[in-house]
Amino acid sequence: MNITQILFWLLSVTALFGAMMVVTSRNPVYSVLWLILTFFSISGHYILLNAQFLAIVNIIVYAGAIMVLFLFVIMLMNLNKNAEPTRGRWIKFAGAISGGCLLLVLVAALRSTEVSSKSVQVGVGEIGLIKNLGRELFTNYVVPFEISSILFLSAMIGAVVIGKKD
Amino acid sequence: MYLLAIDWIFILEKFLLVGFIVSLSMVVAMYATYGERKVAAWLQDRIGPNRAGPFGLLQPLADGGKLFFKEEIIPLISSKFLFILGPILAMVTALLTSAVIPWGRPLHIAGRDVPLQVADINIGILYIFGVVSIGVYGIMIGGWASNNKFSLLAAIRGASQMVSYELPMGLSLLAVLMLVGDLKMSSIVANQVGEGFFNWHIWYQPLGFLIFFICALAECNRTPFDLPEAENELNFGYHQEYSSMKLGFYLFAEYINMFISGVVMATLYFGGYDIPFVNEANWDINQNLLALIGFAVLLAKAFLFVFVFMWIRWTIPRFRYDQLMKLGWARLIPLALFNMVITAAIVLWLKK
Numbered sequence: 001m002n003i004t005q006i007l008f009w010l011l012s013v014t015a016l017f018g019a020m021m022v023v024t025s026r027n028p029v030y031s032v033l034w035l036i037l038t039f040f041s042i043s044g045h046y047i048l049l050n051a052q053f054l055a056i057v058n059i060i061v062y063a064g065a066i067m068v069l070f071l072f073v074i075m076l077m078n079l080n081k082n083a084e085p086t087r088g089r090w091i092k093f094a095g096a097i098s099g100g101c102l103l104l105v106l107v108a109a110l111r112s113t114e115v116s117s118k119s120v121q122v123g124v125g126e127i128g129l130i131k132n133l134g135r136e137l138f139t140n141y142v143v144p145f146e147i148s149s150i151l152f153l154s155a156m157i158g159a160v161v162i163g164k165k166d
Numbered sequence: 167m168y169l170l171a172i173d174w175i176f177i178l179e180k181f182l183l184v185g186f187i188v189s190l191s192m193v194v195a196m197y198a199t200y201g202e203r204k205v206a207a208w209l210q211d212r213i214g215p216n217r218a219g220p221f222g223l224l225q226p227l228a229d230g231g232k233l234f235f236k237e238e239i240i241p242l243i244s245s246k247f248l249f250i251l252g253p254i255l256a257m258v259t260a261l262l263t264s265a266v267i268p269w270g271r272p273l274h275i276a277g278r279d280v281p282l283q284v285a286d287i288n289i290g291i292l293y294i295f296g297v298v299s300i301g302v303y304g305i306m307i308g309g310w311a312s313n314n315k316f317s318l319l320a321a322i323r324g325a326s327q328m329v330s331y332e333l334p335m336g337l338s339l340l341a342v343l344m345l346v347g348d349l350k351m352s353s354i355v356a357n358q359v360g361e362g363f364f365n366w367h368i369w370y371q372p373l374g375f376l377i378f379f380i381c382a383l384a385e386c387n388r389t390p391f392d393l394p395e396a397e398n399e400l401n402f403g404y405h406q407e408y409s410s411m412k413l414g415f416y417l418f419a420e421y422i423n424m425f426i427s428g429v430v431m432a433t434l435y436f437g438g439y440d441i442p443f444v445n446e447a448n449w450d451i452n453q454n455l456l457a458l459i460g461f462a463v464l465l466a467k468a469f470l471f472v473f474v475f476m477w478i479r480w481t482i483p484r485f486r487y488d489q490l491m492k493l494g495w496a497r498l499i500p501l502a503l504f505n506m507v508i509t510a511a512i513v514l515w516l517k518k
Contacts, residue, residue, distance in 0.1 A: 029310065052287060052288050056289045059296045068302050068325060072325070075318060076322065129288050130289060
């Protein structure tokens, strides 16, 4: 087992454990903190794939900005008193069945893709470095890139309009 | 020595460098508290600490000892783990930034090139940005775990201040990146090295530097942006419930942040380890000595910024909260956008 494999298993275990704790934590603040840990381990995976830009953007945008907003809302709403209402047995049953169906669909979809036959190149690809990524985004994929930026702009304007006092 | 396909001498080298840089930051931060009191005394026509040791030089040790021996109180109904995690995160994020800073030219020791930079990663400047955005958690977790409404409100105040000032900071950094065309910290410095000091980015980015400097003040929670610790009008702040060394770590992290942001500003805008008035390429001197002189020059630049931070603290009164938000969102962001567009236009024009 070389160092990359050791790191891979370590990061995978952390990511999965963190994701489990997000769902099972009673206190929403702890859930958010576990989610941040999960984001960090996913960023670690990106670094193993030599996608440094993706890794750091994942940390800046998700762990550094979106999760801070989550924490803001949760702390201000004072949800720390285990305020989660208890649900009936039938609701739990229905939830388990629908979750299982989603899992089934995802597994079936993944089986038919080409992903399973290709092994991942670890630590060798150059496409994840910022120069190559930028060139790719602004030449081959410039139209989708610009369209998504317009989408973000419209979302921002929408938020301002909704938040405005009238 | 290869084991697990790792060069262990390389690892040892990096560990030594990390240990050195971390202890350097600690010592600098320790004496920054002393420096702050001396500067305050000087500006207010007093003498300042002069009892412990010659010129009061042992005063930081006495203060640290006092903090360690004070009674430690953890609020009963607060979350104990998160209450301890808060100051740890504050310290860790303060120290993490130092990893990508080029502290000097490479040293030559026993046939090896030892770079004075822990990691010259491809995304250097974005890494700094990432660490800064993680720095909010130390404040938020500490404030929330204190289980005190005043701490919580102060934590949210501090966090929203940091989030707001990250944006103009990032925008002013973008203009520097356009000049360099690379995100690596080493190439940002290499772009400024040369004869004299007219290669420094400060000459090309005066407005960008001003915005970055203001944002650095706000990110370090220094006056005039020190609302998170406005004790007389806003009930101290997110570390209200903290006592003993945990409070000490929060305050200490502020001084480390101050030093590191001084180093970052020197690296981005003032040539990093570039020695002014000297063309290093033509200077006939031992390479190791040259590297050490460059390191000392970088430290001198950083200390100058730390001094300016202190000077500002004892000169300017603090902003009101609405003024702070207005300055961040309505003044600095448009100004930073303007700076970015102008820089982009000029860079394009010169390349044509």
